[in-house]
Amino acid sequence: MNDSASLDSFLAKWRTQWPEWSVAEVFLPMPQRQRARAWLALRGELTEAAWGGDDPSPGAAKLGWWEEELAGWSRGARRHPLGLALQKLPLDWPLLAAAIPALRASRSPEADRAASLRGLEPFARAQATLSAQLFDATAPASTLATAEALLAEWVLHLPIRGVPAAGTDIPSLLALPSLPSLRDAPRAERIHAALVRARLGRLARGAKGPLPAPVALLAAWRAARG
Template sequence: MSAPEASQAFLDKLRAHWPEWGVAEAFLPAAQRECALAWLALRGELLDAAWGGEDPTPGAAKLDWWMDELHGWSRGARRHPLGLLLQKQPVDWQALAMGIPALRSQRMPESDRHAALDTLAPFAQALAALSAQVFAATPASTGATADALLAEWVLHLPERGIPATGTDIPSLLALPPLRDGARVERIHAALVRGRLRRALRGQPGPVPAVTALLAAWRSARG
């Protein structure tokens, strides 16, 4: 498989996991859509490794690999196919690598939301800064980004046999939506919230197209 084919496979994987993105990406400039898809695929690989699966061991090994890979991106080297689309971006990939241990630490539930936010803060700060650099936006606050990440963490719980409905989803949905930062992050956070609402109703899975379209339009406006 060629490098472009391999990178396309990861983009296809993201589209398969988030089919509603095909509707939502209409609110991004056309020139940003491939990069946005690659960005979401990268962050998806990191979150899946950190929070997916019943056994944390394979994911921990993947996170260690990704830390090394992102350090390599900062030096102009790359091995992962997504690097073909992202590595040349003039951003501090080392900062994202240094935030990865926070994801591993957040695998199990914290005693309260504030403790969880403190745990996620290093990764949230790096994610907000880098996405803003890649997409020429003003960075979202670390707290708002961590809240959005915590919502994604809940979506990963069923993969480990932990019902999402056993968490305090209403409290997460009562928080303000992500309004600052890169548009791709705002739209994705809106789709995550949409999936949380469905999980709360016992209907997990992708957001219907019309709902996704409305959520993306609202979040794109900021």
């Protein structure tokens, strides 16, 4: 399989997990769509390694590999197919690599919501910085708002694994009108965060899986408006 086919395979894997994106991305400018898919697929690889599965060992090893891989991207080295779409972009890859240990540590529930957010802050800060660089934003989104959005993604894994920390169960998160706020984030981040929140809402009602297309379209439209 050549590099282009390998990249398509990883993007297809992410689209299988988030089929709503094919509807939601219509609110992104055409030049941003491919890089948004690749960026979100990369984030999906990292968060799945950090939070997925019953045994943390394979994910921890995978995150260690990614830490080396992302550090290498800044030097022109590339092994993972997603690098074909992302590695040459002028982003602070060492910053993201340096934040991976914090993401790895976030697998286990903290004592409460505030502690969970503090644990996510190093990775949230790096994610917000690179996202601003990727989508030509004037400044990174708030670290706290980005950590809140990451916490919502983390909770999506809880029906599969784990027990929520105090204040991070789905009803508690959905009761927060600002979750995830991300008003100052790039449009792609706002849309993705809105889809996460909508999925949490479905879980709270006992439904699982992707959003119906009309629900995804409405959530994306509202998020795109800011």
